[in-house]
Amino acid sequence: MSNQKKRNFQIEAFKHRVVVDPKYAEKTWKILEHAIHEIYNHNASGLSFEELYRNAYNMVLHKFGEKLYSGLVTTMTAHLKEISKSIEAAQGDLFLEELNRKWNDHNKALQMIRDILMYMDRTYIPNSRKTPVYELGLNLWRDNIIHSGKIQSRLLSTLLELVHRERTGEVIDRGLMRNTIKMLMDLGSSVYQDDFEKPFLEVSAEFYKVESQKFIECCDCGDYLKKAEIRLNEEIERIAHYLDVKSEAKITNVVEKEMIANHMTRLVHMENSGLVNMLLDDKYEDLGRMYNLFKRVPNGLSMIRDVMTSHLRETGKQLVTDAESSKDPVEFVQRLLDERDKYDKIICQAFSNAKTFQNALNSSFEYFINLNSRSPEFISLFVDDKLRKGLKGVSEEDVEIILDKVMMLFRYLQEKDVFEKYYKQHLAKRLLSGKTVSDDAERSLIVKLKTECGYQFTSKLEGMFTDMKTSQDTMQGFYANHPELAEGPTLVVQVLTTGSWPTQPTITCNLPTEMAALCEKFRSHYLGTHTGRRLSWQTNMGTADIKATFGKGQKHELNVSTYQMCVLMLFNNADRLSYKEIEQATEIPASDLKRCLQSMACVKGKNVLRKEPMSKDIGTDDAFFVNDKFTSKFYKVKIGTVVAQKESEPEKLETRQRVEEDRKPQIEAAIVRIMKSRRVLDHNNVIAEVTKQLQSRFLANPTEIKKRIESLIEREFLERDSDDRKLYRYLA
Amino acid sequence: MPPRASKRKSAPPNSSSVTSSDGRSVSNKAKTKGMDKIDRLFNTYANSSLGVIDPEGIEALCSDLGVDYTDVRILMLAWKLKAEKQGYFTQDEWQTGLKALGVDSLTKLKKALPELEKEVEEPSNYEDFYIYAFQYCLTEEKQKSVDIESICELLNLVLGVQFRPQVDSLVEYLKVQNDYKVINADQWINFLRFCKEISFPDLENYDATQAWPLILDNFVEWMREKQS
Numbered sequence A: 001m002s003n004q005k006k007r008n009f010q011i012e013a014f015k016h017r018v019v020v021d022p023k024y025a026e027k028t029w030k031i032l033e034h035a036i037h038e039i040y041n042h043n044a045s046g047l048s049f050e051e052l053y054r055n056a057y058n059m060v061l062h063k064f065g066e067k068l069y070s071g072l073v074t075t076m077t078a079h080l081k082e083i084s085k086s087i088e089a090a091q092g093d094l095f096l097e098e099l100n101r102k103w104n105d106h107n108k109a110l111q112m113i114r115d116i117l118m119y120m121d122r123t124y125i126p127n128s129r130k131t132p133v134y135e136l137g138l139n140l141w142r143d144n145i146i147h148s149g150k151i152q153s154r155l156l157s158t159l160l161e162l163v164h165r166e167r168t169g170e171v172i173d174r175g176l177m178r179n180t181i182k183m184l185m186d187l188g189s190s191v192y193q194d195d196f197e198k199p200f201l202e203v204s205a206e207f208y209k210v211e212s213q214k215f216i217e218c219c220d221c222g223d224y225l226k227k228a229e230i231r232l233n234e235e236i237e238r239i240a241h242y243l244d245v246k247s248e249a250k251i252t253n254v255v256e257k258e259m260i261a262n263h264m265t266r267l268v269h270m271e272n273s274g275l276v277n278m279l280l281d282d283k284y285e286d287l288g289r290m291y292n293l294f295k296r297v298p299n300g301l302s303m304i305r306d307v308m309t310s311h312l313r314e315t316g317k318q319l320v321t322d323a324e325s326s327k328d329p330v331e332f333v334q335r336l337l338d339e340r341d342k343y344d345k346i347i348c349q350a351f352s353n354a355k356t357f358q359n360a361l362n363s364s365f366e367y368f369i370n371l372n373s374r375s376p377e378f379i380s381l382f383v384d385d386k387l388r389k390g391l392k393g394v395s396e397e398d399v400e401i402i403l404d405k406v407m408m409l410f411r412y413l414q415e416k417d418v419f420e421k422y423y424k425q426h427l428a429k430r431l432l433s434g435k436t437v438s439d440d441a442e443r444s445l446i447v448k449l450k451t452e453c454g455y456q457f458t459s460k461l462e463g464m465f466t467d468m469k470t471s472q473d474t475m476q477g478f479y480a481n482h483p484e485l486a487e488g489p490t491l492v493v494q495v496l497t498t499g500s501w502p503t504q505p506t507i508t509c510n511l512p513t514e515m516a517a518l519c520e521k522f523r524s525h526y527l528g529t530h531t532g533r534r535l536s537w538q539t540n541m542g543t544a545d546i547k548a549t550f551g552k553g554q555k556h557e558l559n560v561s562t563y564q565m566c567v568l569m570l571f572n573n574a575d576r577l578s579y580k581e582i583e584q585a586t587e588i589p590a591s592d593l594k595r596c597l598q599s600m601a602c603v604k605g606k607n608v609l610r611k612e613p614m615s616k617d618i619g620t621d622d623a624f625f626v627n628d629k630f631t632s633k634f635y636k637v638k639i640g641t642v643v644a645q646k647e648s649e650p651e652k653l654e655t656r657q658r659v660e661e662d663r664k665p666q667i668e669a670a671i672v673r674i675m676k677s678r679r680v681l682d683h684n685n686v687i688a689e690v691t692k693q694l695q696s697r698f699l700a701n702p703t704e705i706k707k708r709i710e711s712l713i714e715r716e717f718l719e720r721d722s723d724d725r726k727l728y729r730y731l732a
Numbered sequence B: 001m002p003p004r005a006s007k008r009k010s011a012p013p014n015s016s017s018v019t020s021s022d023g024r025s026v027s028n029k030a031k032t033k034g035m036d037k038i039d040r041l042f043n044t045y046a047n048s049s050l051g052v053i054d055p056e057g058i059e060a061l062c063s064d065l066g067v068d069y070t071d072v073r074i075l076m077l078a079w080k081l082k083a084e085k086q087g088y089f090t091q092d093e094w095q096t097g098l099k100a101l102g103v104d105s106l107t108k109l110k111k112a113l114p115e116l117e118k119e120v121e122e123p124s125n126y127e128d129f130y131i132y133a134f135q136y137c138l139t140e141e142k143q144k145s146v147d148i149e150s151i152c153e154l155l156n157l158v159l160g161v162q163f164r165p166q167v168d169s170l171v172e173y174l175k176v177q178n179d180y181k182v183i184n185a186d187q188w189i190n191f192l193r194f195c196k197e198i199s200f201p202d203l204e205n206y207d208a209t210q211a212w213p214l215i216l217d218n219f220v221e222w223m224r225e226k227q228s
Helices: A022-040 A049-061 A065-089 A094-116 A118-122 A133-146 A149-167 A174-186 A189-218 A221-242 A247-268 A275-280 A284-294 A300-321 A323-327 A329-350 A355-369 A375-390 A396-412 A416-433 A439-453 A455-481 A483-487 A513-529 A562-570 A579-586 A590-601 A649-678 A683-694 A702-714 B033-045 B055-065 B072-081 B091-101 B106-121 B123-136 B148-159 B164-176 B185-197 B214-227
Strands: A543-549 A555-561 A576-578 A609-612 A623-626 A636-638 A680-682 A718-720 A727-730 B145-147 B182-184
Touching (some): A022 A049, A022 A094, A049 A065, A065 A094, A065 A149, A094 A118, A094 A133, A094 A149, A094 A174, A149 A174, A149 A189, A149 A221, A174 A221, A189 A221, A189 A247, A221 A247, A247 A284, A247 A300, A275 A284, A275 A300, A284 A329, A300 A323, A300 A329, A323 A329, A329 A355, A329 A375, A329 A396, A355 A396, A375 A396, A375 A439, A416 A439, A416 A455, A416 A649, A455 A483, A562 A579, A562 A590, A576 A579, A579 A590, A579 A623, A649 A680, A649 A727, A680 A683, A683 A702, A683 A727, A702 B182, A702 B214, B033 B055, B055 B106, B072 B106, B072 B148, B106 B123, B123 B148, B123 B185, B148 B182, B164 B185, B164 B214
Parallel strands (some): A555 A636
Antiparallel strands (some): A576 A623, A609 A623, A680 A727, A718 A727
């Protein structure tokens, strides 16, 4: 030792002085090899785990991992080759059983081997990047058994055969299948997929192609779908029981494609049993099944929807253009409501209330309801009928339901302003004749219309109700102020504000003296409290109740129109009156007078007058007498009420013209509104914006809009841009 | 030139000059001999009591110029004079117009007519002249449209040379259709645009969704029906 600097202490690793006996490795390996044999021969119980582990450990420690590993490979391979032979030898059904049994054995052996060789697994194997023991065991099994020439194809065909048998109704050993499939899955997903799944899917596709062809030839749509559903569920169940869950989507795709997608069109359009027939016959179950099955394939639902839509549009179109049904408006609307209810139920029950189907229903209705230009009028007549008598005795809830359904139809109308016009007319008649079944129902409908269309729509209608109420109060005030009139005829006046009520021409006639005097008193009373107003008597709209005594003393109370009253009162002072005399005395317009006389002289059961000659029509030379022989079962006799009727052709034309006229200022107002805010706008955009603004009332015609624009240009509200002819400019 | 405001007088316009003691207009005293000549020419045709050239005077002027009363060149002259009222020329209008033309005698005026034609046909002036022609026909106060009969004549006169086929068809249509009894300024200006922009007679590039006046939409439809 020299006198040098201090040296750092170094602690050296403690090394075992082990004797590296060259034969040592071989000896140790032999022990392990023997152990592996024993394990494979089910003789593992005699082995000492600790000893074997130590041996393996030592080998690896002394750098004999390579030997150990390759020895393992060789040994296992040899065993597997033996096993392979025994599996091949198995006959028929025993093949799979044998395979399974050997697989289980192998697994158990592999576990033990792995445990023994754990040290190698953790050190030598990662370092030398070799396959770990367990995985190695699986790979060897795969390569030597599964992929062995004799086994591979036999295995596949056996499995497929079993599946096929099960599909044809046989019962198979599912447990065996499950284990086999699990084995394949354990060997790696590519093994499962290549050695089973892919062929399985191909074969299944073929199977279902054939089956679906067979079914479609002999089954009707409903049955076919039932069968398809059953097959689909079977496959899903099969997956659950013994296949990889990842295969579910793939196999269901196959079934969906082969059984549904490929035959979709044919099924839907199948004669006598296809979609249209199902819809017509309300086959909810079949429709629901179709919906659920078609949902699974691309474009399935849209096909159902399209067929339903075109069918609905077709039937709807027939419904509204059918001349017969147009004869009875109430019937017409009821059929529309029924149709809508039907499809609502179908969509609800069979199509899981899908929004797209609801939309298809709505757009179809909107399409065909507007094909008949009288739809707005008819819907108003339907409501009129209901409010006059149809809703009598119906519970409040049911009334609401019916009104809501009517509102649904109303929403489909493009010409809502036409509806408004008719509704006003019909409402006026109902109010004035006191013929409404329920005030609450009337108001409820007004509220619904207001919610739908805004205040403007209903303000006049509400005005009409207000007038009725105010008139009642006015009458009370009148009689309170004139107690002396309590003895005479009772007057009931309804004061209608012009503008709220549908315009009527004011026709006066000569009232009987007593009435004329009474009316005058009322007029002065009213104008006394409301100076600055003007009252015009609407004699064509009133009614009267008069007591009559006939020849044999029969007494009746007659409920008649004002005109009729005027005519009848004349007979208090004369027994015989000619047409001309009546006309002169009453000054009722000729056409109204004729109808009035006709209703009293020519109608059975209401003939309070007698006419000479006894013809059906009223001639200007006819003479009239009181019918002394008049009889009626009832004390009160109603003669000719004013009922809302379907308009005659000329009336219809007139109403339509008025509606068109009313639209012009609305269009102009819309144009001005838009131009005022935009200042400059091009033609197409003006049309688009105006149409949008007026949408809730009616569908504006682009030609009409153009006319209005030109009129506004002429009146210098707008001008065309000097450079770009398509632009309009607002002139302040 | 922007369209004129629709201000029309119902009576013939008043002469704007004042006569002095020697019978000659005060406003002329300071002017040159040229102006004198113009004035004298004016007085040849003017109605002395009204102080303006009235329709009779214009007729006489036309015959002196060798031009028909209904000739388009008279209309062009009126445009050049910026005459406000159809059938009348005021002294102011006469003076301004003839000065602009650079003429002071009848012969010079006659010679100036072809040049006037060329001037009107210049693209920058043509539309202006075209609009003027319409407004010249608005004889009543607050009148905004011209009857179909007059429009047809006007179209012939003003557009006939350049757009003969269009004018012929359009005039035929206007006479048979019932939708319009009069034509307004907006429709009038669009007739010109139609002739200029739309290929005729195939009408290929006519698009009814563009902002053409409705009368032209109807005209095109009528044409197409005729052609098929």
